[in-house]
Amino acid sequence: MPSLYITEPSARLRKDGGYFVVEVGEEVVQKLSIETVEDITVLHCVNVSSHVLTECMIHSIPVSWISNYGLYYGSLWGLKTVDIEKHMQQFLMANDFEFSLQVSKVMIMAKARNQLTILRRYHRKDTKPEVAAKISDMVALLPRISTAHSINQLRGFEGILSRYYFEALGSIVPEGFAFTTRTKRPPEDPFNAMLGLGYSMLFNEVLASVMHVGLHPFVGHMHAIRRDHAALVSDLMEEWRAPIVDALCLSLLTKKMITLEHFNRVEHGCYLTKEGRKILLYQS
Template sequence: MPTLYVVEPGARIEKEYHRLLVTKEDEVLLRVPLRRVSQVVLVGRVGVTTPALHALLQAQTPLLLVRRTGALVGRLTPAMPRNLPLRQAQYRRNDDAAFCLAMTRAIVAGKLRNQRVLALRILRRRPRERAPLRTLRAAEKGTVQAQKVAALRGLEGMGARAYFALYRQAFDPAWRFEKRTRRPPRDPINALLSLGYTLLGHALMTALEAVGLDPYLGFFHAEKYGRPALALDLVEEFRAPFVDSLVMTLVNKRMLSPGDFEERGGGVYLKDRGLRLFLREFGDRLESRVTTPEVGRPLSYRKHFEVQARRVARAILGQESYRPFRAR
């Protein structure tokens, strides 16, 4: 079921029977059956009526309010029974150094593997300098022997530098993408990556909460006030196959152009048309079906997020070792 993104400034979500309406100045911009919506995201200056809020809560459909950069302002979620024994086990595991090391090893190895898969795709189309690929492979192999979380973080950083040296080769120099920059993004590619990673984190927060986990207590990312560390843990293995490949598609198929961006506040951000297109394509990617070696049948990315959240839960409960998402 798709995510409904509402971007139009001054628009409002209303309820009509079993449908949601997007209206502006008494004009209906969109009608959609409530049962077809899995999540509603309001971007910027968009409102919602009380009856619509009640309908979303009754349907157990989360509502997110985000800024145009993707930064989360707040979330409205239905009351759900919390899995107290699971959360207690999660808090205990956070103090278990051996468990944190095993989780970090799996997360970093999964991220590096998925980056290598996308890097190979890039090199098949644009065969250039392959030294960064060797570095990426070495970092991935190094995760097997690493005995400290700090060492794994170092391998993750080494792999990231090598990966982005290859990833930038996927784009025409006119896009001015030289390296990863954020807070604020300094060029259009970084603007897309930052927005995509932020939205990905929101989707993974929802998946973790659905299985009863605390998205703010992670094992790879250190706890920091207001930061959903466990959601960010899972973001790592989905960055390359989900966001990075989506950005390549939008840019290289010329669905977006440099004219869809503007400089603002020292950074570069999407204008209205580009933001609408990106959110639509991001939502479509959430529902696109992919097959992994572990699952063996096609599932939407949204379902894969739930699968990974349940794998984290089973690992916390000692039922199995954590297995990261592996892209083909």
């Protein structure tokens, strides 16, 4: 079942019988059976009819709103997605220190191994000593994950691993897209702009899956539970950042499907153009 992304600011999403219809002006650009749509993500300025929203709540199809640059604003979902018994169990498990610690260890280890897979794959094609050094640094740190005695200590290891990874990744990307660190809100360079939008897409997909099975998206283990933060979604997406988003962005650059012409540099950051967003979204 597909995810529906609507990125054209002048677009309108309406319901026509058993179909969702996307229009731009007088032109119908997409028509999908309601039964085939799993989740919907729209730019904040897209017009979504009340009939669509009602249908989505009836069929438990989450609708999420994002900014032009992928910043998540919020989602709408129906009552059928709320399983209060699961929520109560989640809160109990979130207060179980040992359970949260062990789950977090699994998440961080899986994330690190996927990051290493990406680095090794590209390092075989274009050997660079600085990348080899960061791979060695990451491998040396992995055993400490299993011996961590607190969530905060694990977060510290995860931060160090991510720093090593992004430093190596910055050396792997094609010339013109090199970067030294992960930046967001705003992204300061083209590759970070791609990652930011890609991670927002991944966030929306995981959020939709979490809500479909009746879990509470704000009750997690590795990420701190706080206001305005879907901690469980952040937990679950960590493992998939590298193999899904990072790999996609690298592929688009190496195949020259996205070039520097697909970015706008402004005073407050660097962002994909409308055409660049379409390429990234349609290839995902």
